[in-house]
Amino acid sequence: MERKRSRIDIIHDMIISIQKKGGKIKPTHLMYKANLSYNQMNIYLEDLIEKGMIKKIEEKNSVYFIITEKGYDFAQKIIEMKNFEESFGL
Amino acid sequence: MIPLENSPNWFSVPSIIIDFFSFLVLFSISLISLKYYNLSGGNKKYKYISFAFLLICASFFFKLITNLALYYNEFIRADSPTIITDTLETIRSYNIFTDLTFTLFVFLNLIGLYFLYSVYQEKQAKSMMFLITYFIIISTYFSNLNYYVFHITSFLLLTIISILYFDKYALKGNESTKVLGYSFSSIAISQILFMFVSVDKSFFILAEIIQLLGYLLLFLILRNIIIHGKKKKQN
Numbered sequence: 001m002e003r004k005r006s007r008i009d010i011i012h013d014m015i016i017s018i019q020k021k022g023g024k025i026k027p028t029h030l031m032y033k034a035n036l037s038y039n040q041m042n043i044y045l046e047d048l049i050e051k052g053m054i055k056k057i058e059e060k061n062s063v064y065f066i067i068t069e070k071g072y073d074f075a076q077k078i079i080e081m082k083n084f085e086e087s088f089g090l
Numbered sequence: 091m092i093p094l095e096n097s098p099n100w101f102s103v104p105s106i107i108i109d110f111f112s113f114l115v116l117f118s119i120s121l122i123s124l125k126y127y128n129l130s131g132g133n134k135k136y137k138y139i140s141f142a143f144l145l146i147c148a149s150f151f152f153k154l155i156t157n158l159a160l161y162y163n164e165f166i167r168a169d170s171p172t173i174i175t176d177t178l179e180t181i182r183s184y185n186i187f188t189d190l191t192f193t194l195f196v197f198l199n200l201i202g203l204y205f206l207y208s209v210y211q212e213k214q215a216k217s218m219m220f221l222i223t224y225f226i227i228i229s230t231y232f233s234n235l236n237y238y239v240f241h242i243t244s245f246l247l248l249t250i251i252s253i254l255y256f257d258k259y260a261l262k263g264n265e266s267t268k269v270l271g272y273s274f275s276s277i278a279i280s281q282i283l284f285m286f287v288s289v290d291k292s293f294f295i296l297a298e299i300i301q302l303l304g305y306l307l308l309f310l311i312l313r314n315i316i317i318h319g320k321k322k323k324q325n
Contacts, residue, residue, distance in 0.1 A: 090135045
């Protein structure tokens with residue numbers, strides 16, 4: 001049975017999804033790629049925007065989310081942490 | 091009896107350097123794990139791993155102090171005939187000091203290894219934990235009488251931890267976990283070789299080199315974790 005994702009797991013999945021899309025993603029894509037409900041996504045997005053890790057922009061009448069430098073640094077730390085977790089079998 | 095006493099004279103300084111390197115690797119793992127504990131918002135497993143490595147790291151601190159005191163006493167003070175300090179009192183206080191630091195080394199090392207093993211045991215009865223802690227205290231006491239006891243106990247704990255990592259590798263297939271298994275296996279093998287130092291001094295050199303190999307592998311895992319993270323960021 002798959003274990004429930006923690007808050008940090010969800011943030012990790014969101015940031016990785018944006019990174020895979022070249023650092024810029026539409027909300028609907030983010031929702032599917034990070035496997036989140038609409039409400040869940042909004043809660044996490046609000047938090048990440050408030051912390052300056054993600055920015056909301058508008059281009060050609062569409063809304064996009066981009067990762068900031070702070071977001072990239074945070075993503076790196078999470079990836080390191082995940083690698084540590086997998087290496088040590090935690 | 092303390093292993094450095096069985097080291098060839100020329101190998102005393104390299105041996106201290108190897109222990110210092112091991113100390114730094116253990117301290118780095120403890121520090122990084124603590125950083126991830128804060129980052130994860132309080133995942134207790136990171137805290138326990140950090141504490142286990144901190145205990146082993148602290149044990150190496152006392153091993154270093156013991157060996158530095160031995161080195162000073164055997165090679166530096168002995169070579170200074172102008173300084174006559176060898177009164178009965180200083181020898182006695184020196185012996186008490188090295189006995190104490192050696193005891194702390196043995197106890198912290200064994201309890202640290204047991205704590206590391208416990209991190210992976212989801213359900214462990216408290217009575218069992220008390221019992222094993224009691225046996226570790228007994229082992230520490232007997233290690234002071236005969237250092238073989240320490241190396242046998244340490245070998246057993248390290249072997250169990252190695253098997254645990256190899257089992258995890260078989261389950262998840264993460265290459266770093268396999269390297270971690272090899273790392274702890276190397277350190278376990280070094281414990282066996284340390285037991286033969288009274289037969290031939292070259293066993294001491296071999297044991298130290300194999301121990302160094304184990305800690306080098308641990309260092310490589312740590313390096314890969316950080317480098318891999320940076321690569322992913324660039325991608």
